[in-house]
Amino acid sequence: AIYIVPQHIWADIADPLTFENPEPVGSGPFTFGHWRKNESWLFNRNVNHFHAPHVDVLVAIIPTPEVWIGMLENQELDANGTYVRGDSQIETLEAMEHLELVITPSVGVQSVFIDTRVLPGSDLAFRRAVHHLIPKASILDVVAGLGGGSTADGNFVHPTSDFFNPDTMSYPYDPEAARAILAEAGYTWDDEGQLHYPVGYDVGG
Structure with missing residues (x-):
């Protein structure tokens, strides 16, 4: 599927795949704050939205579970939604009294793929x-x-x-x-x- 995009912005873009779209158009509850490669996104609350949020949202790119668990423990993160690795991490999170731990089912699929372009995978x-x-x-x-x-x-x-x-x-x-x-x-x-x-x-x- 292809998203509907504003023609007056994209029509004259010579190479859409490399265009960074510095002023994206949207209508949601947040406006774009910044994007720092391999570091974070910032979403500012859209005060003109019909159901405006009360806070800005910073989405940080955190490389390993050990890091984000430590940040949660030190109250450097408000929330994190991701997979955890086994019971030991669950126990660590449950021990943090300032957190509410919510476990939900997932329909995600973890996969291993074979390269079917060459042998033996093509057989x-x-x-x-x-x-x-x-x-x-x-x-x-x-x-x-x-x-x-x-x-x-x-x-x-x-x-x-x-x-x-x-x-x-x-x-x-x-x-x-x-x-x-x-x-x-x-x-x-x-x-x-x-x-x-x-x-x-x-x-x-």
Whole structure:
């Protein structure tokens, strides 16, 4: 989708991809204050808005959880909404009496992608085999240490979504199935267990 933009500003822009739009047009409850690369955005309250906010908002770019947790503890931040890494961070935040900790479900998807432009990623059999070799449940236990989350299996849509189709093909963790798929596709293994391409594959690219 493409946003509707004001023609009188954008029509004569030679290279829209590099145009920084120093005076953006908007109608929301905030006006643009500043943008400092890799540092922060500032949104000033729009006093002319029909439901004007009472405060300005500074959005800081914070590189690691350790930093923003420390800033929350020192009351340098008013709020932070992000993922946390396991129970230990939850316990740290819960111990801060000046904070209210709110945990909400997420329909976000954490993904690993294969480059399908070149071998072996361009080979469907190889991709299917790799899918059977990923221990999704074990990864979930480590990553989603809060007791939530679910494996997407063969479906990119989150299981709680109305658009989720449980009848799509699934790829359970099954090393033997992966080996059978590769063997059927012509892959072989040497005495050291290293996988080799099928005969005749052009892997030069």
